[in-house]
Structures are given as structure tokens and as C-alpha cells.
Amino acid sequence: MKSKAVVAQLGMALTLLSSARATENWLKRIETEWIKVEAEIVAMRHQIHQNPELSNREEKTARLVADHLRKLGLEVRTGVAHHGVIGLLKGGKPGPVVAVRADMDALPVAEDTPLPFKSTVRANYLGQEVGVMHACGHDIHTAVQLGVASVLSSLKNDIPGTIKFIFQPAEEGPPLGEDGGAKMMIAEGALENPKPEVIFGLHTFSEMPVGVLGYTEGPAFAATDTFEVKIIGKQAHGASPHLSIDPIVTAAQFILALQTLRARVLSPLEPSVVTVATIHGGQRHNIIPAEVTLSGTIRSYNAQVRDTIEEKFRALLNGITAGAGARYEIIRYERGTPATINNISLTRESAPALERVVGRGNVKQIPPTMGGEDFAYFANAIPGFFYRLGMVKPGTVSGDHHTPTFLADDSCVQVGVKAMSYLLLDYLERHGTAEQQRR
Numbered sequence: 001m002k003s004k005a006v007v008a009q010l011g012m013a014l015t016l017l018s019s020a021r022a023t024e025n026w027l028k029r030i031e032t033e034w035i036k037v038e039a040e041i042v043a044m045r046h047q048i049h050q051n052p053e054l055s056n057r058e059e060k061t062a063r064l065v066a067d068h069l070r071k072l073g074l075e076v077r078t079g080v081a082h083h084g085v086i087g088l089l090k091g092g093k094p095g096p097v098v099a100v101r102a103d104m105d106a107l108p109v110a111e112d113t114p115l116p117f118k119s120t121v122r123a124n125y126l127g128q129e130v131g132v133m134h135a136c137g138h139d140i141h142t143a144v145q146l147g148v149a150s151v152l153s154s155l156k157n158d159i160p161g162t163i164k165f166i167f168q169p170a171e172e173g174p175p176l177g178e179d180g181g182a183k184m185m186i187a188e189g190a191l192e193n194p195k196p197e198v199i200f201g202l203h204t205f206s207e208m209p210v211g212v213l214g215y216t217e218g219p220a221f222a223a224t225d226t227f228e229v230k231i232i233g234k235q236a237h238g239a240s241p242h243l244s245i246d247p248i249v250t251a252a253q254f255i256l257a258l259q260t261l262r263a264r265v266l267s268p269l270e271p272s273v274v275t276v277a278t279i280h281g282g283q284r285h286n287i288i289p290a291e292v293t294l295s296g297t298i299r300s301y302n303a304q305v306r307d308t309i310e311e312k313f314r315a316l317l318n319g320i321t322a323g324a325g326a327r328y329e330i331i332r333y334e335r336g337t338p339a340t341i342n343n344i345s346l347t348r349e350s351a352p353a354l355e356r357v358v359g360r361g362n363v364k365q366i367p368p369t370m371g372g373e374d375f376a377y378f379a380n381a382i383p384g385f386f387y388r389l390g391m392v393k394p395g396t397v398s399g400d401h402h403t404p405t406f407l408a409d410d411s412c413v414q415v416g417v418k419a420m421s422y423l424l425l426d427y428l429e430r431h432g433t434a435e436q437q438r439r
Contacts, residue, residue, distance in 0.1 A: 022429065023356055030421045033151040034414060041150065041417070042410050044068070045143035046117040052106030052132045052139070054123055055170035056180045058083040061104045061142065065167045068146055072153040074165070081184035087165040088194075089153055095161025095432030098424060099196035101182075101378060102138075102145035103171035109135040112404035126176070135406040137204030137391060142167065144202065144389070144416035151421045160432035163424055164196050171374040173336070182377035191381055197431075198346055199378045200423060201386045202416060205366075206398045208390035210412045213354050213419060214366035215387040217347050221340035222273070222299040223306055224372030227313070228331040231292045231321060238286035247292040248281060250324040255279075255294070257316045265312055266305055273299040273370050274309065293331070299370040301339045340376040343383035350385045353426040357419045371401070389416050 044064065053061055062083040069076045069087035077086040083104070110131025111119045121132040134140075149165050166185065174180030191199075208214055231251050236244030255276050266272055274296070281292030298313075300306045310333065321328045355363045366388065375386050391408040392398045399405030 023426075026422055026425050027357065027418075029155055030151055030418055030425075033154045034147065034417055034421075036154075037147060037150040038414060041143055041147040042413060044146060045139055045410065045413055048104075048142055049115070049134050049139040050117045050119055052119050052121055052134045053104075054108065054125060054132060054175075055105040055172050056082050056174045056178055057123070058104045058169045062167070062169070065104070065142065065146065069149060069165065072149055074149065074153065080188050080190055081169060081180055083169040084185050084188075084190065085167040086190060087149060087167075089149065089156060089159070089163045089165065091159025091161050091163070091428070092157035093160040093432070095159070095428050097162040097164060097194045097196045098427055099164040099166055099191070099199040099378070099382075100145060100148065100420060100424060101166040101168055101199060101201045101375060102141040103168045103374065104138055104142050105170055105172050106132050106138060107135045107172060107402060109133040109402065109404055109406075111135070113407050115407070133404065133406075135403060136172070136401045137389075137406070137408050138171065140204050140389070140391065140408050140412060140416065141202065143413050144420060147413060147417035148420045148424070151417060152424065155425075159425065159428060161428040162194060163428075164194070166190055166199075166378075168374070173374075182374040186377055186381055191378070196382060198343075198427065199382055199384045200350075200420065200427075201375045201378070201384070202389045202420060203373065203386065204391040204401075204408050204412065205388035206392065206401055206406060206408075208364075208388060209392050209394055210390050210409055211358060211415055212362045212364060212390035213358055213387055213415075214364045214390070215347060215351060215354070215385075216342060216366055216368050217344050218341055219301040219339055219368050220342050220386060221368070221373035221376065222271075222301055222370045223339040223376075224336040225298040225300075225306065225310070225334060226295070226336060227298065227333045228293065228295040229317060230329040230331055231294070232327040232329065233288075233290060233292075233324070235290040236288045238288055241288060244288040245325045246288050247326055248289065250321060250326045251279060251281070251292045251294055253324070254317060254320045257320060258313070261309055261312050261316075266308065270302050270305050271300070271368070271370070272305055272309065273297070274313075299372070301341075301368070306335075337372045337374050338376045338380060340373045340379055340384075340386055342385055343379070346383045346385045349430075350387075350423060350427070353423045354387065354419055356426075357422050358415065389419075
């Protein structure tokens, strides 16, 4: 019995040693290939950052991506959900199909950073001329994924499986009246022919330094719903409020009542946000206006909570306006991106791979955020793992996401490339071996 136990222990030790050698081998090869392409990838990051394009307008970025993927020898499909690009890298060995996704669109924000390649682009957004900036790091995401494609295409003969590179437009949401984003990509077959069994993605994080990675098990990003309502009263002189039906007072009562949803209707254990972000009405200090328009956002993780908020929102609006003698119009109540839920099993097997790249002390479990992420549509269709990439150079400060002073450093690109390259290889190798053993 003792001899059998010794043999078993020896076998386990040999397996661990073999795994460690395989890990070291992949990491060395990734490093070697990255050195060859680093200058080119960083230059492309600069080009993308300096030439940002708004959602559903990513023509130049898509062309740059497609040209690079073709140069690498990948099978390329363009025009998915307007400007989406898909590249297929077939490894030289049999194995699973996995996907990795990056987003390409920028925001209507005027850049205020010291970068020598900062954006001065102007564009039309909702009828106004605005500055355009990669104020959320999508230029980093695109550059990282181009780097991953470059590194892994050089290793393709030894890759056990297939990698589908998805470059997504309109993550920030398509313009009003247009379709786009991940939902449209899926509808147009982004996850078919071949169908990946899992999908990976990353996002920069303005609160995390370069070299650190973060992840969340389960709920990671919130569902994002938006509303716009009009409260219609009766106009009168400001000195004669009794002759009016005051939509401003009615709106104020509705705004305060909305806060009771979080405080008194929903479980305190279920996170949510109900925010009124705009209120417009009136033209003069002594005239009670005829109507007021409100808009805002609602965030949640739980589908039942999402339903409850909408139901109570409508009931409060109806009751408060009726009590005031006013009327209302719901201009829109839109269910936006669903919550991004990291598959727990996939997350737990992926975290150690990230630790092998940057070290255990540099991989952090982080709290979920109430921000939204279009990656949710992919992760709802197949198991997904979405993690955060530290982007702030030590000694510098970045503004928050979606602000003019958002400042992602070039040095985070190599961390992103190495981490994602190894994560994909690690998954393919482990699951390809498991599949062969089952056969």
C-alpha cells in the first residue's frame, strides 16, 4: 500500500513539474514575441488614441484592426454590427474554441491630458459639436487585443485550439435611433461558425496602477436602464401659484419619492442606484412653467430588483402626478445593458493564470461596480470572465473614466498583452488536454 502511495505522490509531483515547465515555456515565448511587436503595437495605440471615433462611427479604427489581422494571416470578417471586426486564429493542434473581446469606440469628451498624441478631434453628437476622446481606455483595449493577436499568431502551430478575436463597436451605446454594440454583433453571428465555449475580456481601471490586475467573482458590472419623463402641469404667474398646476413642485415630489425605492422598497442586501441626473423646465424666474422634463439612470444586478424598480417607478409617477392634478408622459424607459456576471467556475480557474503572469500579490479581488459594460451580452450567451487592467503609471494621477483627464499609460499595454495571451493559452491547453482524456 505504501509503495502505491509513493507512486501516486511521485506521479502528482511529475505532473506539477510538467505543468510548471509548460507555464514557464509559454511565458518565455510570449515575452519573446512581445518584444518583437511592442513598438508597432504601442504606435497603433497612439494612432487610435489620436484619432478617436464615436459609437457606430469607428470606420478608421475598424480598418486599422482588419488590416493588421489580415497581415497576421487570420481569417477576417468585417462590417459586423456596422463596424465590428472578427478575426479567427486556428491553432496547429486540435482543441476548444475560445473568444476574446475588445471595444473600439470613444466618447464625446474634450481631452485635457499632457499626452503628445492627445486627441483634438471634433465631431457632431446629438446635434452639437463636441470633442472626442478615448476617455475610457478603449484604445488600450484595442491595442492589447491587437498585441495578443500578434503574439499568438507567431505561436499558432503549437496552439491547441482556435481563438476568435472580437473587436466590438458601440460599447458606450449606439446613438439614439440606431442599433449597435454587442447585442447586434451576437444577432449577426459573432458567436457562431465556430461557436466559442467561453469568452474573455478586460477593461482599464483608473484606480489601479500598472502591473496590477483585478477581478470580481459573480456580479461585476450593473444592469443599466435609462428613463426620461415629462410632467405636464398648468402655466401661471409666479405670484399666483394657486392658478397653476406646478410641474416643478410635482417633479420635486417625484424625485424625493424615487429615493424611497432604495430605502424602503428594496432589500438592503440588494445593491441598486436610482439617479435623476437632469431636470429641465421654465424660462423665467416669475413664471411657473407648463411642463418639466426629467432624465436619469437606474442600476441593479438582480433581475427581480430591476423589474420591481420599473414597476414602482411607474406607480409613483402615476400617483404623484394624479395627486397634483398634473399629467405625465414617459418619453422613454429603456432596459439597457444587463448585468455582467462573471462565471464563477471560469473565474476561479482563470485567476491563477493571471497570478502566474504578474505575481500573486498583484492580482486583487475587487468589489463590483455600478458602472455598466456591454460585455454582459456575450457573458449571458456563453460563460465569460472579465477583469480589470491597472493603467496608472506610478507617480502620475488619472482622472476618472469618462472625464477629460483620464490618463492611461502605454506601459499597461504590455501587461495586458502578456496576461491575456497566457490566459487564453492556459485555458486552451487545460481544456484541450481534458477533452483528449475524455476521448
